[in-house]
Amino acid sequence: LAKTTQPISMDSYEGQEVNITCSHNNIATNDYITWYQQFPSQGPRFIIQGYKTKVTNEVASLFIPADRKSSTLSLPRVSLSDTAVYYCLVPDSGYSTLTFGKGTMLLVSP
Amino acid sequence: EAQVTQNPRYLITVTGKKLTVTCSQNMNHEYMSWYRQDPGLGLRQIYYSMNVEVTDKGDVPEGYKVSRKEKRNFPLILESPSPNQTSLYFCASSLSGSGGKYNEQFFGPGTRLTVL
Numbered sequence: 308l309a310k311t312t313q314p315i316s317m318d319s320y321e322g323q324e325v326n327i328t329c330s331h332n333n334i335a336t337n338d339y340i341t342w343y344q345q346f347p348s349q350g351p352r353f354i355i356q357g358y359k360t361k362v363t364n365e366v367a368s369l370f371i372p373a374d375r376k377s378s379t380l381s382l383p384r385v386s387l388s389d390t391a392v393y394y395c396l397v398p399d400s401g402y403s404t405l406t407f408g409k410g411t412m413l414l415v416s417p
Numbered sequence: 418e419a420q421v422t423q424n425p426r427y428l429i430t431v432t433g434k435k436l437t438v439t440c441s442q443n444m445n446h447e448y449m450s451w452y453r454q455d456p457g458l459g460l461r462q463i464y465y466s467m468n469v470e471v472t473d474k475g476d477v478p479e480g481y482k483v484s485r486k487e488k489r490n491f492p493l494i495l496e497s498p499s500p501n502q503t504s505l506y507f508c509a510s511s512l513s514g515s516g517g518k519y520n521e522q523f524f525g526p527g528t529r530l531t532v533l
Contacts, residue, residue: 350507350524407460
């Protein structure tokens with residue numbers, strides 16, 4: 308059963324870069340790592356997905372070291388609207404269930 | 418527009434009165450799932466479906482039923498709701514449930530259920 312560990316919460320200020328690290332020691336060879344963002348009372352929204360090294364899109368970057376036992380979501384120059392819960396997701400064994408966990412609550416202050 | 422829809426968005430009911438929350442997706446996704454979200458407990462998976470007529474239990478299936486008769490619909494049924502099922506419910510779908518590249522899940526807007 309693949310599990311992830313993330314910090315419960317993080318604080319930042321507007322304009323700063325935020326890095327949220329997730330550990331997934333039991334990740335399987337074919338698993339992709341996916342990050343979601345959730346605002347209060349809304350469904351989670353896909354941010355980024357990666358398999359190895361670095362992936363970048365218009366919202367974030369995802370860094371995955373060679374051993375793939377962890378990943379780091381990088382949010383450049385955060386704004387107040389980036390205040391949300393961020394989930395790191397790795398499929399459970401058998402690829403049929405997905406465990407979200409409690410995520411990381413990011414609070415961005417002025 | 419590609420989306421997952423849920424109905425109703427808000428529901429207040431009483432203990433024991435059967436209810437159904439509908440979920441529909443228009444993306445031809447094979448995988449669909451139901452989650453509940455409670456303060457301090459995060460998102461927990463209730464049931465999932467890998468494809469039509471294939472459903473299985475998630476982490477918290479007690480008190481819930483589902484069916485997948487058509488690819489686009491995945492209703493959540495509470496035969497005899499109880500107050501501990503008061504929660505925020507999300508339906509989600511994805512191309513497949515695999516751990517590969519295409520397991521991005523699209524979530525519905527949520528259904529806030531209160532059982533008195």
